[in-house]
Amino acid sequence: MANKNKLLESLSMSGFVKTVAERLRAVGKSSDAPVPDLLSYPENKLAQQLHPHVQFLIVEDIIDHSPDMKSYILAADLKRGGDKLAWFSAGQYLVLQIEMDGKTISRPYSIASSPCDTKDGYYQITVKRVEGGVASGYILDNWTIGTPVTASAPLGDFTYERLRDAKTVIGIAGGSGITPFRAFARAIAQGEEDFNLVLLYGSRTKKDAVFSDEIAALAETCNKIKIVNVLSASKAKDCEQGFITAKLIQKYAPKDEAYSVFLCGPQAMYRFVDKELATLSLRQKFVRHELFGEYFHPEQNDDYPQDGKAVYTLTVHMAGQTKTVSCPADTSLLRAMEAAGLNPPSDCRSGRCGWCHSQLLKGDVYVPESVDGRRMADKIYGYIHPCCTFPLSDCELDVPPMPKL
Amino acid sequence: MNQYDVIVVGAGNGGLVAAAMTAKAGYRTLLLEKHNIPGGCATSFVRGRFEFEPSLHELCSEATRDDQSSVTSIFRDLGVDVPLLYEDTLLRVICRGENGYDVTLKAGWEPFLDSMEAAVPGCRESVKTFLDLINPVDDAMGLMNDGIPNPVMLMKKHSDFIRIAGHSAEEVMDAVGIPQKAKDILNTYWGYLGVPTDELNGLHYLSLLTAYIKGHPSMPYHRSHEMSLALVKVLQDNGGTIYYNREVTRFLYDGQDAVCGVIAGGEAFWAKKVISNVIPNNVFNRSDNRHISKRSRKLANARQLGMTFITIYLGLDCTMEELGVKDYSVFVVNDPNPRKQYDDRLDFGMYIVNCLNKALPDATPEGTCTLFFTLPYYPGDLPEDLSPENYKKFKNDIAEKFIKDYEQLMGISIIPHIEEISIATPITFARYLSTPRGAVYGYSNGGWDNVVTRAAMEAMDYDTANLYFCGGHYIRGDGYPSGYMTGEMAAKAVIRALKEGK
Numbered sequence: 001m002a003n004k005n006k007l008l009e010s011l012s013m014s015g016f017v018k019t020v021a022e023r024l025r026a027v028g029k030s031s032d033a034p035v036p037d038l039l040s041y042p043e044n045k046l047a048q049q050l051h052p053h054v055q056f057l058i059v060e061d062i063i064d065h066s067p068d069m070k071s072y073i074l075a076a077d078l079k080r081g082g083d084k085l086a087w088f089s090a091g092q093y094l095v096l097q098i099e100m101d102g103k104t105i106s107r108p109y110s111i112a113s114s115p116c117d118t119k120d121g122y123y124q125i126t127v128k129r130v131e132g133g134v135a136s137g138y139i140l141d142n143w144t145i146g147t148p149v150t151a152s153a154p155l156g157d158f159t160y161e162r163l164r165d166a167k168t169v170i171g172i173a174g175g176s177g178i179t180p181f182r183a184f185a186r187a188i189a190q191g192e193e194d195f196n197l198v199l200l201y202g203s204r205t206k207k208d209a210v211f212s213d214e215i216a217a218l219a220e221t222c223n224k225i226k227i228v229n230v231l232s233a234s235k236a237k238d239c240e241q242g243f244i245t246a247k248l249i250q251k252y253a254p255k256d257e258a259y260s261v262f263l264c265g266p267q268a269m270y271r272f273v274d275k276e277l278a279t280l281s282l283r284q285k286f287v288r289h290e291l292f293g294e295y296f297h298p299e300q301n302d303d304y305p306q307d308g309k310a311v312y313t314l315t316v317h318m319a320g321q322t323k324t325v326s327c328p329a330d331t332s333l334l335r336a337m338e339a340a341g342l343n344p345p346s347d348c349r350s351g352r353c354g355w356c357h358s359q360l361l362k363g364d365v366y367v368p369e370s371v372d373g374r375r376m377a378d379k380i381y382g383y384i385h386p387c388c389t390f391p392l393s394d395c396e397l398d399v400p401p402m403p404k405l
Numbered sequence: 406m407n408q409y410d411v412i413v414v415g416a417g418n419g420g421l422v423a424a425a426m427t428a429k430a431g432y433r434t435l436l437l438e439k440h441n442i443p444g445g446c447a448t449s450f451v452r453g454r455f456e457f458e459p460s461l462h463e464l465c466s467e468a469t470r471d472d473q474s475s476v477t478s479i480f481r482d483l484g485v486d487v488p489l490l491y492e493d494t495l496l497r498v499i500c501r502g503e504n505g506y507d508v509t510l511k512a513g514w515e516p517f518l519d520s521m522e523a524a525v526p527g528c529r530e531s532v533k534t535f536l537d538l539i540n541p542v543d544d545a546m547g548l549m550n551d552g553i554p555n556p557v558m559l560m561k562k563h564s565d566f567i568r569i570a571g572h573s574a575e576e577v578m579d580a581v582g583i584p585q586k587a588k589d590i591l592n593t594y595w596g597y598l599g600v601p602t603d604e605l606n607g608l609h610y611l612s613l614l615t616a617y618i619k620g621h622p623s624m625p626y627h628r629s630h631e632m633s634l635a636l637v638k639v640l641q642d643n644g645g646t647i648y649y650n651r652e653v654t655r656f657l658y659d660g661q662d663a664v665c666g667v668i669a670g671g672e673a674f675w676a677k678k679v680i681s682n683v684i685p686n687n688v689f690n691r692s693d694n695r696h697i698s699k700r701s702r703k704l705a706n707a708r709q710l711g712m713t714f715i716t717i718y719l720g721l722d723c724t725m726e727e728l729g730v731k732d733y734s735v736f737v738v739n740d741p742n743p744r745k746q747y748d749d750r751l752d753f754g755m756y757i758v759n760c761l762n763k764a765l766p767d768a769t770p771e772g773t774c775t776l777f778f779t780l781p782y783y784p785g786d787l788p789e790d791l792s793p794e795n796y797k798k799f800k801n802d803i804a805e806k807f808i809k810d811y812e813q814l815m816g817i818s819i820i821p822h823i824e825e826i827s828i829a830t831p832i833t834f835a836r837y838l839s840t841p842r843g844a845v846y847g848y849s850n851g852g853w854d855n856v857v858t859r860a861a862m863e864a865m866d867y868d869t870a871n872l873y874f875c876g877g878h879y880i881r882g883d884g885y886p887s888g889y890m891t892g893e894m895a896a897k898a899v900i901r902a903l904k905e906g907k
Contacts, residue, residue: 004564004565005534005538005541005565005581007534007580007581007582008538008564008565008568008569008577008580008581009568010580011568011569011571011572011576011577011580012568012571013560013564013567013568013571014571015568015570015571015572016567016568016570016571016857017571018571019571019853019855019857019858020858020861020862022852022853022858023853023854023858023862024862025853026707026852026853026854027700027703027704027707028703029707030703030704030706030707031702031703031706032699032700032702032703032706033702033706034689034690034694034697034702035686035689035690035702035705035706036686036841037690038687038690038839038841041835041841041842042787042789042791042842043713043784043787043831043832043835043842043843044835044839044841044842044843046791046792046793046796046832046835047832047833047835047836047843048836049793050793050796050832050836051836086793087793087794087796089797115794157452161801161826162801163801163804163805163808163820163823163826164823164824164825164826283722283824284453284454284722284824285722285822285823285824285825319648319650319651319670320406320648345441345650352451354441354442354451355441357441357442373451374451375449375450375451375456375627375628375630376449376456376627376628376630376631377449377627377628377630377631377634378630378634380627380631380634381631381634381635381637381638383634400441400648400649400650400651401650401651401670402650403439403650403651403652403670404670404671
């Protein structure tokens with residue numbers, strides 16, 4: 001036998017037997033009680049507190065900003081087993097499950113309150129009526145005090161990261177895009193976040209600038225916050241007039257140090273401001289966008305290969321069930337499935353978070369490049385994010401169902 | 406409808422291979438996964454223009470150069486074709502302090518010995534003697550694969566194996582006369598197994614070390630997510646099914662305490678055999694304990710939970726050349742002694758920094774690069790007052806502390822280049838893996854629960870009929886290859902039993 005090395009002879013052969021005996025002994029004297037519950041461990045408990053699978057909430061109060069914009073104060077719904085609200089970082093959003101007409105759809109809403117407000121037992125979200133929007137109109141017309149609301153854990157990475165972002169953030173907000181900045185401002189005022197926020201808030205008129213006075217009042221008490229209203233359709237004292245241009249950003253940005261730019265607003269605002277920002281040649285790390293929002297009109301893109309008028313059939317497999325769904329070419333696969341009442345998973349609806357990740361089994365699709373947040377291997381193996389995928393033929397998909405709780 | 410030959414619970418590395426193999430063997434297979442993507446740790450995530458590799462440092466036991474290596478043969482047998490890039494350097498270890506050193510080790514038998522000899526003149530022969538011990542080990546292991554042989558025969562014919570298997574890595578190295586400094590350098594990889602080499606089983610460490618040296622370490626071109634999707638494809642191409650967002654909440658037993666199915670998503674699924682990629686603790690927690698043997702419960706209670714991590718993922722807006730990083734894998738230690746490294750782990754005792762761009766030059770967009778910090782953590786290492794409110798500050802403070810340490814050590818500037826940052830902690834792993842305490846490596850391989858006793862006692866330890874296990878918590882310990890290989894072991898055992906009509 002070649003398997004003999006003289007040098008090893010100093011190592012006894014009994015070690016092997018000893019270690020096995022030791023194992024038997026250790027197991028023998030151990031408890032035969034059922035193993036500890038996962039949530040008895042501090043790590044698992046904290047993970048659950050930070051990222052609950054679901055949060056059962058209830059509308060506790062409603063604040064009218066205008067006929068088309070309201071804030072909802074959401075508290076834990078104790079009757080349905082709601083618990084302490086999950087902590088979050090200012091800038092994050094909740095995905096709300098909205099039951100309407102026997103269907104469930106989900107929509108992300110930025111949290112407008114600050115993390116510290118959860119200690120007082122509430123989240124605030126603000127809903128603005130979107131022309132042609134399904135969810136916003138339903139919420140504004142139907143939610144009353146006492147309406148139960150099922151929400152996700154706080155999600156999203158539109159947050160201030162001190163190792164990444166500059167000490168000063170130029171916030172650029174448009175319309176209901178003000179909501180995460182309200183959270184940032186409150187968090188700064190409360191000492192929960194530590195950076196300088198210079199908020200350029202674009203509205204048509206001063207009257208449309210919801211939260212503007214409130215943030216200005218915070219700025220009175222905290223020198224890290226500054227708000228500038230930028231009005232496109234009127235003039236007002238102490239307000240800038242026009243749009244948020246590169247020149248305006250430079251006017252309010254620190255002169256001799258780097259600054260970050262955070263943007264949240266409608267797609268039209270992103271398109272305009274991004275062009276302006278391009279002239280400032282900021283490093284990419286200093287420009288951060290909140291979710292783009294749902295993608296409409298893919299047929300207007302230069303690389304879109306059809307006329308966008310066809311209607312295709314989707315065959316959708318979901319955990320053993322199969323359904324067929326009609327999907328117009330200019331409608332995302334996600335919206336078509338939702339319209340058919342399938343309740344597929346979705347969180348960000350902007351191609352980024354991956355929660356709607358599904359397998360394309362057959363068919364051709366169009367994914368606008370700007371919102372293609374898939375992993376590289378997804379593209380190789382035929383996986384898609386239905387929230388920003390449009391059919392170019394009849395398609396067959398395998399879609400994970402919403403997890404059952 | 407819901408009747409299967411095999412149900413696999415959990416689509417981690419082990420579960421994916423197990424399900425792909427039973428499906429390929431013609432058995433009606435269902436793989437149930439609680440997440441909406443496969444892979445467990447073998448996945449990826451996107452932040453901005455970066456796609457991060459979350460867990461894989463380098464794939465070993467995988468090589469074009471050595472046909473025997475097991476991951477290669479598993480992938481080949483299954484028809485998995487994932488492009489891999491190979492690294493010629495195993496690691497660079499920088500040890501601080503008076504007896505410090507800065508050594509780069511090359512992959513491949515001869516280059517490795519050359520780099521050891523250059524670092525510690527005169528050590529070559531003893532290091533070679535040590536590494537060559539893998540041959541008697543392999544011979545004996547081959548024998549063991551067909552069941553545990555007669556101990557007397559083992560002792561007679563495979564005495565080297567028996568001697569190595571019964572001692573720590575350091576004891577074996579001492580026996581073959583490796584000089585202290587060479588031993589220190591050879592010990593560097595202990596962090597991959599989570600147990601310092603004075604306690605780590607000699608056979609376990611020898612297998613790991615030689616697997617890395619022999620088969621150049623490699624990385625999948627499109628992150629680990631690609632390997633996971635490739636394995637799903639094999640499963641599906643062979644008629645198998647994977648259901649996502651279907652967490653198994655209950656294991657079902659028949660009148661003889663044999664597993665006969667599971668409940669997932671409120672629905673019952675039945676099978677002749679169930680393979681669990683999920684750690685036994687979680688299986689027992691989801692079972693009526695009357696069906697779990699007293700010994701199984703005792704074993705689960707006796708075991709120590711294994712290593713977990715804090716990992717820091719950085720997307721930087723400069724190239725690795727501009728950053729001044731030259732190596733793929735750098736181990737930073739504060740003392741030559743692994744026990745001291747382990748004891749000081751919260752204060753730079755040992756951490757690893759990887760730059761994927763060295764292995765895959767276009768891993769990130771032009772003009773950027775990525776760094777991946779790995780800090781070993783153990784149950785109980787997190788501060789006791791950690792709460793939802795101070796968690797983010799805790800993460801950032803740790804990240805800052807280690808990034809700044811690395812900046813200082815290497816004389817480079819990282820923080821100003823951070824374009825994306827993501828920090829995972831045991832809390833993150835507890836969330837994604839649902840393991841007790843966020844354990845990533847299953848149970849600790851230390852002391853009596855080493856791979857040798859695990860293998861020797863396998864039949865006694867896993868005594869629930871029709872229930873099979875695979876994954877880092879199982880007999881081979883942690884690591885991608887162990888996950889894949891134990892998946893193969895479970896699949897083979899199941900196929901054998903089904904063929905025999907058991």
